[in-house]
Amino acid sequence: MKKNGFINQTVGGVVTLIVGTAVATLALIFTGVLGGQTYNLAQADINQIANNVVTNQSVTFLNNVTATDLGHTYVQSGTLSVLNASKAVGLGNFTVDYTGGLVTLKNIAFNNTALDVSYTYGDTAIRTYVQDSVKSAFKAQSQVGNYLPLIVLAIVITLIMALILSMTALGNMGGGNRSAL
Numbered sequence: 001m002k003k004n005g006f007i008n009q010t011v012g013g014v015v016t017l018i019v020g021t022a023v024a025t026l027a028l029i030f031t032g033v034l035g036g037q038t039y040n041l042a043q044a045d046i047n048q049i050a051n052n053v054v055t056n057q058s059v060t061f062l063n064n065v066t067a068t069d070l071g072h073t074y075v076q077s078g079t080l081s082v083l084n085a086s087k088a089v090g091l092g093n094f095t096v097d098y099t100g101g102l103v104t105l106k107n108i109a110f111n112n113t114a115l116d117v118s119y120t121y122g123d124t125a126i127r128t129y130v131q132d133s134v135k136s137a138f139k140a141q142s143q144v145g146n147y148l149p150l151i152v153l154a155i156v157i158t159l160i161m162a163l164i165l166s167m168t169a170l171g172n173m174g175g176g177n178r179s180a181l
Contacts, residue, residue: 014159021155025148032141039134046130050074050122056083059103060114061094067102072121075101079120089115 054072061068075098082089093107101121105111 014162017155017159021152025152028141028145028148032145035137035141039138046127046134049127049130050076050124051120051127052122053118053120055118056116057118058114059117060112061103061105061110063111064105064108067095067097067104070101070103070117070119070121072119073101074099074121074123076120076122076124079118081118083116083118084110084113086116 052072054070057070059068059070075096077096077098080091080096080098082091082094089110093105093110095104095106096102097104103117
């Protein structure tokens, strides 16, 4: 015989599942919103990766044997320009190691000459990797969100089955005939 105020143990489990589903849904929503806002705040910084510009840096090329260090690695090809008194000096006068940031003079006419060098440096692959990782994180979260209705459906079915079993088969351990099974 059950006393007044007695709550079946299954009800506690049902309440726990409902609260757990609500908390998981809210966590998914909050992480999506906060992640998106964080990306919006950091997007300008991410886009600045590998966009470091050096303008008119004075560099003296001593000879055609020793490589001159520009002071930065990963000089982006296509961004290097060399000027002599604001006149362009062709890059054909130099051998350039873009990854190491080293320039070797080929034409001895510019020995011991200070030239102005402009370039953009930084490894663009790093920026691409960061952007790809952010996109992958949002895609993964989107996929989890797409499965959320299926998860909720499974929990609802579990709740209904637990209620039915608790009221019928499991509730009649003493030998009653009210079982749905």
